[in-house]
Structure formats: structure tokens, C-alpha cells
Amino acid sequence: GAVVSQHPSRVICKSGTSVKIECRSLDFQATTMFWYRQFPKQSLMLMATSNEGSKATYEQGVEKDKFLINHASLTLSTLTVTSAHPEDSSFYICSANLLAGADTQYFGPGTRLTVL
Amino acid sequence: QKEVEQDPGPLSVPEGAIVSLNCTYSNSAFQYFMWYRQYSRKGPELLMYTYSSGNKEDGRFTAQVDKSSKYISLFIRDSQPSDSATYLCAMSPLTGTASKLTFGTGTRLQVTL
Numbered sequence: 001g002a003v004v005s006q007h008p009s010r011v012i013c014k015s016g017t018s019v020k021i022e023c024r025s026l027d028f029q030a031t032t033m034f035w036y037r038q039f040p041k042q043s044l045m046l047m048a049t050s051n052e053g054s055k056a057t058y059e060q061g062v063e064k065d066k067f068l069i070n071h072a073s074l075t076l077s078t079l080t081v082t083s084a085h086p087e088d089s090s091f092y093i094c095s096a097n098l099l100a101g102a103d104t105q106y107f108g109p110g111t112r113l114t115v116l
Numbered sequence: 117q118k119e120v121e122q123d124p125g126p127l128s129v130p131e132g133a134i135v136s137l138n139c140t141y142s143n144s145a146f147q148y149f150m151w152y153r154q155y156s157r158k159g160p161e162l163l164m165y166t167y168s169s170g171n172k173e174d175g176r177f178t179a180q181v182d183k184s185s186k187y188i189s190l191f192i193r194d195s196q197p198s199d200s201a202t203y204l205c206a207m208s209p210l211t212g213t214a215s216k217l218t219f220g221t222g223t224r225l226q227v228t229l
Contacts, residue, residue, distance in 0.1 A: 006159075034216070041124075043204065043221045044160070093159050103148050103208040103215050107159035 002098050003027055006108035013084055014116055021079045021111045023094030029074035030096035034105060035067075038091045050077045084115045119143050122205055122220030131229055135192040139205035139220045142186065146207040146218070149181050151190045154202045154222065163203075164190070167210070195227045 003026040013019050023033055032051050036044040048056045048069050056069035066088075068080040077096075081088055091112050095105035122139045129135055137151075148167055152160035164179040166172045172179045178191040188207075192199055202222040208215040 004159075041224075043219045046216055049216065091157070095159075103210060103217065104150065104162065104165055105206075105217060106162060107152075110157070110159045112157065 002106040004030075004094065004096050004106050004108040006092075006094055006111050008111060009109060010112045010114075012114045012116065015085050016083055018080055018082045019084055019113060021081075021092055021094075021113075023077045023079070023096070023108050025075045025096045025106075028096075028098055030077075030098075031074065032097045033071060033077040034095045035069060035077075035079050036093045036095070038093060038110075044093065047079075081113065084113070086115045089113055089115045117142060119218050120205065120207065120220045123223055124221050126224040126226055128226045128228060129195055131195060131197060131227055133195050133227075135195050135199070135225060135227075137190040137192075137203050137205075137223050137225070139188050139207075140186055141188075141207060141218075143209070143218070144183075144186070145209040146186075147210040148208045149179070149188050150206040150217070151177075151179060152204040152206060153199075154204060156201075160204055192225075195225075197227050197229060200225055200227050 005024045007022045035047045047062045048058045050056045050069050050071040052071045058064045071077040093110040095107045120141045150165040151163045154160040169181050169183045176193045180189040202224045204222045205220040206217040
């Protein structure tokens with residue numbers, strides 16, 4: 001149980017294009033999902049907290065207009081990197097809480113984004 | 117000062133050794149502690165979680181929490197090459213709603229044959 005998937009696993013795009021990453025909870029409903037980015041040999045950096053049916057809460061320094069988050073259902077959240085640039089190249093990981101109000105997060109396998 | 121401190125390693129041990137991974141924290145509000153394992157280019161995998169001080173055992177893994185010292189540990193017995201990964205500690209204040217986790221930087225472990 002508690003499986004989280006991400007799609008795509010890898011994406012390469014040209015500078016200026018937009019990229020959408022999907023995060024799905026496969027066998028449970030997730031009221032809250034989180035989006036992280038991770039640079040090589042560094043820890044996870046929380047970008048935003050996404051609650052189903054409401055606007056995402058972004059961490060300080062994360063541009064909400066650049067990283068669009070939609071949490072339209074209890075099993076799906078999407079992150080869209082708009083007008084991507086090479087500095088946006090990173091490993092993006094989502095996580096979901098199995099139980100409402102619980103702090104244990106289950107992570108997806110991650111999406112490696114490379115912007116040329 | 118970071119809220120959670122974790123030695124990044126790398127830590128290299130021979131197969132069969134007992135491994136000790138540690139984190140210290142400064143925020144006394146943290147009440148919930150987790151250990152994740154992350155293989156290269158993969159998402160973190162939850163290994164163990166605990167709310168209370170003391171030890172919690174699961175197979176070859178033991179999580180230890182000392183709230184008075186603000187110190188948590190993960191012990192791995194009979195380490196295997198497949199344990200080679202980065203180990204992240206994480207913690208939260210348990211507010212009753214889904215809280216943000218605060219992560220350590222991760223310790224890279226290498227178990228050699």
C-alpha cells in the first residue's frame with residue numbers, strides 16, 4: 001500500500017517550453033501532497049504544499065507563477081514548470097500523506113527535468 | 117544554525133558491520149521522527165517512524181530517539197551492499213494537520229564486500 005507514482009520519470013525540453021509533471025496516489029486518497037526539488041548530492045527542498053480543491057501554499061522564494069500546482073482530485077496533483085530555463089533543471093519529487101492529519105509522507109519515484 | 121544537522125558522510129563500512137546514522141535537532145517542538153532511504157535517482161522510501169523516546173525495532177533496523185538530548189539514531193545490523201544509499205532523517209511537530217517535514221541533509225552510506 002501507499003504507492004505514489006510520477007509521470008514522466010525523465011523529460012528533456014527546450015528552454016522556454018512548459019513541462020507538466022503528474023503525481024498520483026495509486027491505492028489511497030491524499031488530501032495533501034507536497035512538491036520538492038532536489039539538486040545533486042543535496043537534500044530535499046520543499047517547494048509547495050498542495051491541498052485538494054484549494055490553492056497551493058508555496059515556500060518562500062518559490063515563484064508561484066513559474067511553478068503552477070493543481071490538485072484537482074484526491075489522487076492527482078500536477079506541477080507545471082512554465083517557461084522552463086536551464087536553471088530549472090533538477091529532480092522533482094512529490095509526496096502524499098496516507099492519512100488526513102498524519103505526517104508520514106510517501107514519496108514518488110521522482111522526475112528528472114533537463115532544460116536545454 | 118540548521119534545525120536538523122546530519123553528517124553527510126560518505127560513510128563506508130564492510131559488509132556485516134553495524135551502522136549508526138545520527139541526526140541532532142534544535143527545535144523542541146519536533147515530536148515525530150522518520151528515517152528515509154534514498155537510492156540514487158529515486159524517491160525517498162520510508163524505513164521507520166516513531167513518536168516516542170526510546171527504541172523501535174524492525175528487522176535489521178532500529179530507530180532510537182532521545183528527546184532530552186534532541187538526538188535520533190538509526191542502527192542497521194548485518195549491513196548489506198544493498199543498504200548502500202543515502203539515509204535521510206525527517207521530523208515534524210505533529211500539529212494534527214499534515215505538517216511540513218524538516219529533513220536532514222542525508223548521510224551517504226557505502227557497504228563494501
